[in-house]
Amino acid sequence: METSRIAAVLDLGNHVYDTTVKPYTGWSLTAIAAHLDSGSPVCLTALAGERLAGFVLGSMSFEQRGDWGHMEWIAVDPIHQGQGVAGRLVEACCEKLAEAGASSVVTDVAAENTASAKLMGRHGFTEGKAVSFYVREVEHPQG
Numbered sequence: 001m002e003t004s005r006i007a008a009v010l011d012l013g014n015h016v017y018d019t020t021v022k023p024y025t026g027w028s029l030t031a032i033a034a035h036l037d038s039g040s041p042v043c044l045t046a047l048a049g050e051r052l053a054g055f056v057l058g059s060m061s062f063e064q065r066g067d068w069g070h071m072e073w074i075a076v077d078p079i080h081q082g083q084g085v086a087g088r089l090v091e092a093c094c095e096k097l098a099e100a101g102a103s104s105v106v107t108d109v110a111a112e113n114t115a116s117a118k119l120m121g122r123h124g125f126t127e128g129k130a131v132s133f134y135v136r137e138v139e140h141p142q143g
C-alpha cells in the first residue's frame with residue numbers, strides 16, 4: 001500500500017464501517033498508522049484504475065502471540081462488492097503474513113456481520129473462542 005493512498009483508505013473505512021457498533025469505533029488514522037508502523041506490515045490495496053476499490057490492513061503479532069498474523073481491517077467499496085475483491089485481498093494478506101512467519105492468521109468479525117463471516121468461512125477461517133462484547137450503559141441522575 002502506497003502512503004499516498006492513506007486518505008482514500010481512511011475515507012472508505014469511514015464510509016463502510018458502522019461506527020455505531022462499538023468494536024468498530026477504533027477506526028481512525030491511528031488505526032491505519034499502527035499497521036503501517038508495525039515491524040511487519042501487510043497493508044494491501046485493490047485498485048479499479050486509479051481509484052481505491054478495497055483494502056486490507058494486517059501485521060504480525062496478536063496480543064501476546066508473536067507468531068500470529070492479525071488481519072484487522074478489510075473493506076471494499078460498495079460499488080465493487082460481490083466481485084471477489086475481498087476474497088483476493090484475504091488470500092494475498094494471508095500469503096504475506098505466512099511469508100512473514102505467521103503460524104496462524106486471526107481476525108475478528110462482529111456477530112451481525114454476515115458478509116464478513118461468510119467471507120472468512122470461504123477462505124479457510126474457522127470460529128475460534130467466542131468473546132462477546134458486554135456493554136453496561138451508565139445512567140446519569142437528572143439535575
Ligand SMILES: CC(C)(COP(=O)(O)OP(=O)(O)OC[C@H]1O[C@@H](n2cnc3c(N)ncnc32)[C@H](O)[C@@H]1OP(=O)(O)O)[C@@H](O)C(=O)NCCC(=O)NCCS
Pocket residue numbers: 016017072073074075076077080081082083084085086087088109113115116118119
Ligand atoms: C465484507 C466485505 C469486505 C466483503 O467484500 P466483497 O468484495 O463483497 O467480498 P467478495 O466479493 O470476496 O465475496 C462476497 C460475495 O461475492 C461473491 N463473489 C466472489 N467472486 C465473485 C465474482 N467474480 N462475481 C460475482 N460474485 C462473486 C462471493 O461468492 C460472495 O457471495 P456470497 O456472500 O453470496 O457467497 C464487504 O462487504 C465490506 O466492505 N463490508 C463493510 C466492511 C466490513 O464489514 N469489513 C469487515 C470487518 S473489518
